[in-house]
Amino acid sequence: MASADVHPASEPARCVFLFRRHLDRIRTRAGPFTDPDSFSGEAVAGAMETMKILVIGAGGLGCELLKNLALSGFKDIHVIDMDTIDISNLNRQFLFRQSDVGSFKAEVAAKFVEKRVKGVKITPHNCRIQDFDEDFYMQFQLVVCGLDSIEARRWINATLVNMVNEDVEDSYKPLIDGGTEGFKGQARVILPTVTSCIECQLDMHAPRAAVPLCTLASIPRQPEHCIEWAHVIAWDQEKPFPSLDKDDPEHITWLYQKALLRAHEFNIPGVTYSLTQGVVKNIIPAIAATNSVIAAACCNEVFKIASNCAPFLGYPDNNYMMYSGNDSIYTYTFKHEKKDDCPVCGNLARKLDVDPTWTLRELVESFAVRPEAQLKKPSIRAQFKTLYMQSPASLEEQTRPNLDKTLTELGLTDGEEIGVTDPAFATVSFKFKLKFKQSD
Amino acid sequence: MLKIWSMKKEQQKAENAEGAAGGGKKKKVTAAQLRVQKDLSELSLGSTMKTEFPDPDDILNFVLYIEPDEGMYRGGRFSFTFNITPNFPHEPPKVQCREKIYHPNIDLEGKVCLNILREDWKPVLNLNAVIVGLQFLFLEPNASDPLNKEAAEDLRLNREGFKRNVRTAMNGGSVKGQSFEKVLK
Numbered sequence: 001m002a003s004a005d006v007h008p009a010s011e012p013a014r015c016v017f018l019f020r021r022h023l024d025r026i027r028t029r030a031g032p033f034t035d036p037d038s039f040s041g042e043a044v045a046g047a048m049e050t051m052k053i054l055v056i057g058a059g060g061l062g063c064e065l066l067k068n069l070a071l072s073g074f075k076d077i078h079v080i081d082m083d084t085i086d087i088s089n090l091n092r093q094f095l096f097r098q099s100d101v102g103s104f105k106a107e108v109a110a111k112f113v114e115k116r117v118k119g120v121k122i123t124p125h126n127c128r129i130q131d132f133d134e135d136f137y138m139q140f141q142l143v144v145c146g147l148d149s150i151e152a153r154r155w156i157n158a159t160l161v162n163m164v165n166e167d168v169e170d171s172y173k174p175l176i177d178g179g180t181e182g183f184k185g186q187a188r189v190i191l192p193t194v195t196s197c198i199e200c201q202l203d204m205h206a207p208r209a210a211v212p213l214c215t216l217a218s219i220p221r222q223p224e225h226c227i228e229w230a231h232v233i234a235w236d237q238e239k240p241f242p243s244l245d246k247d248d249p250e251h252i253t254w255l256y257q258k259a260l261l262r263a264h265e266f267n268i269p270g271v272t273y274s275l276t277q278g279v280v281k282n283i284i285p286a287i288a289a290t291n292s293v294i295a296a297a298c299c300n301e302v303f304k305i306a307s308n309c310a311p312f313l314g315y316p317d318n319n320y321m322m323y324s325g326n327d328s329i330y331t332y333t334f335k336h337e338k339k340d341d342c343p344v345c346g347n348l349a350r351k352l353d354v355d356p357t358w359t360l361r362e363l364v365e366s367f368a369v370r371p372e373a374q375l376k377k378p379s380i381r382a383q384f385k386t387l388y389m390q391s392p393a394s395l396e397e398q399t400r401p402n403l404d405k406t407l408t409e410l411g412l413t414d415g416e417e418i419g420v421t422d423p424a425f426a427t428v429s430f431k432f433k434l435k436f437k438q439s440d
Numbered sequence: 441m442l443k444i445w446s447m448k449k450e451q452q453k454a455e456n457a458e459g460a461a462g463g464g465k466k467k468k469v470t471a472a473q474l475r476v477q478k479d480l481s482e483l484s485l486g487s488t489m490k491t492e493f494p495d496p497d498d499i500l501n502f503v504l505y506i507e508p509d510e511g512m513y514r515g516g517r518f519s520f521t522f523n524i525t526p527n528f529p530h531e532p533p534k535v536q537c538r539e540k541i542y543h544p545n546i547d548l549e550g551k552v553c554l555n556i557l558r559e560d561w562k563p564v565l566n567l568n569a570v571i572v573g574l575q576f577l578f579l580e581p582n583a584s585d586p587l588n589k590e591a592a593e594d595l596r597l598n599r600e601g602f603k604r605n606v607r608t609a610m611n612g613g614s615v616k617g618q619s620f621e622k623v624l625k
């Protein structure tokens with residue numbers, strides 16, 4: 001009956017138009033989950049349109065997120081990504097074309113979505129998230145992450161948690177985080193200081209093969225150690241090319257040859273060219289369909305939080321959705337508990353089982369393999385004792401002899417707290433409470 | 441949107457009801473110490489700077505040496521004491537030059553005029569920012585922010601003369617009736 005609708009002529013514009021109309025049916029009408037007393041459809045639509053949303057990452061997930069958010073009716077979106085477009089991105093990062101290769105992802109993605117979805121403003125930032133301070137992050141109501149790096153996630157998580165001021169409602173920025181690895185992925189919502197945070201959930205990520213530098217430098221045991229040594233140490237010493245291009249076969253060949261020599265020296269079999277490539281590039285396959293499923297789930301959460309049309313992840317209980325497309329399709333949603341001893345959102349130190357007869361070196365190396373830490377260059381202090389500092393140089397020199405002393409010799413006692421820091425995790429520092437193994 | 445606010449308030453009520461959790465009185469790492477430790481482990485000093493810790497167990501007090509390799513102060517060796525209070529990073533570190541030097545932004549007692557050491561300090565800044573700032577003072581002494589007014593005046597009115605005076609002072613000579621410490625290596 002109401003056929004007097006005027007549809008825009010072009011096909012994409014027409015789709016957007018129809019989409020909007022369906023969207024308003026959801027956000028401007030009361031549903032079973034809305035509070036009947038205070039609901040105002042106008043207010044919800046108005047709030048969504050003035051809300052400022054930050055998207056971190058404009059890669060596989062980011063492209064999907066930007067498209068979804070723009071079509072969901074958000075009008076003021078910022079996007080941060082420091083990367084430029086590589087030809088290998090084009091199969092799944094659908095906002096990019098061959099002519100965009102070499103341009104900044106954030107910039108190209110913003111332009112593309114702005115062109116397709118009328119009325120949305122997308123502000124690109126071609127830089128690292130660490131280039132901004134709290135004042136910048138304070139302007140957003142919601143932060144959505146589509147990142148492939150755990151380090152960046154931890155950084156933004158710690159930043160958002162630190163920004164919370166209990167007396168200021170606006171200082172609580174929900175973080176909606178998506179992640180994919182091959183056919184698997186997860187979508188989660190973090191309400192800083194209220195629900196479990198990224199740092200609390202770090203054990204959900206499989207540990208990376210992080211090897212302490214001292215091991216690489218002195219006692220390699222595996223082919224990967226030889227490759228990492230070539231990559232981290234030999235390259236810096238010899239600088240065969242001005243900067244390492246992991247896509248340049250000549251560079252990979254140089255690393256492979258170096259690793260091979262070292263492997264011979266230590267009698268370690270198994271160094272190959274393709275292993276070298278895999279280790280150096282830290283290759284994880286990316287599947288377009290996984291990205292779109294996870295981005296859709298994230299965007300759904302953003303929409304629910306912003307419009308209050310339905311309960312969202314993090315409220316009241318479940319905060320973590322995992323997805324697997326490995327064997328048919330499977331999802332599972334659960335509550336990941338906040339950790340009281342989280343180094344970011346909790347105040348307490350976590351327990352660390354140690355043997356008092358360990359040398360400090362053994363303790364230092366143990367941090368590289370602990371799944372919740374994975375620290376490559378840990379510096380360690382007790383409140384009144386500097387145990388080992390990797391930097392600055394003079395302090396490293398002064399504390400190096402401690403590495404060969406046992407924890408007891410260093411005067412550490414059962415129940416004492418130590419602080420552990422690592423330059424890779426700028427905003428994170430760890431506190432551990434030593435728990436001595438009883439000797440008998 | 442946010443139901444988070446009301447959730448938080450409920451959570452706080454519950455926590456208060458539970459009473460303070462029994463934290464042991466064992467030696468704990470304070471937030472300031474942990475933050476300084478973090479800042480130190482991220483420090484990038486380059487070849488012109490060096491630290492010295494009189495007591496390595498006390499990371500709140502140390503000395504920074506700067507040996508500028510360019511600019512008017514090239515060839516000198518300057519040292520600064522860093523004193524960090526337990527209130528760090530809410531309060532900036534206290535920094536003082538140990539030598540008596542001829543510099544528009546450093547007075548004869550060694551006090552340093554650097555915006556981020558006072559007015560522009562923010563807890564998001566770190567020790568590296570301060571150190572970069574100090575290094576910059578030797579590359580670009582700044583006449584509009586004077587702490588040693590005579591030196592600032594000198595720099596503003598007669599840049600070449602100022603340069604000569606800097607060399608004289610660095611060599612342990614006297615400038616305008618003041619004798620200075622020899623800082624040339």
Ligand SMILES: [Zn+2]
Pocket residue numbers: 196197198199200201339342343344345346
């Ligand atoms: Zn946490």
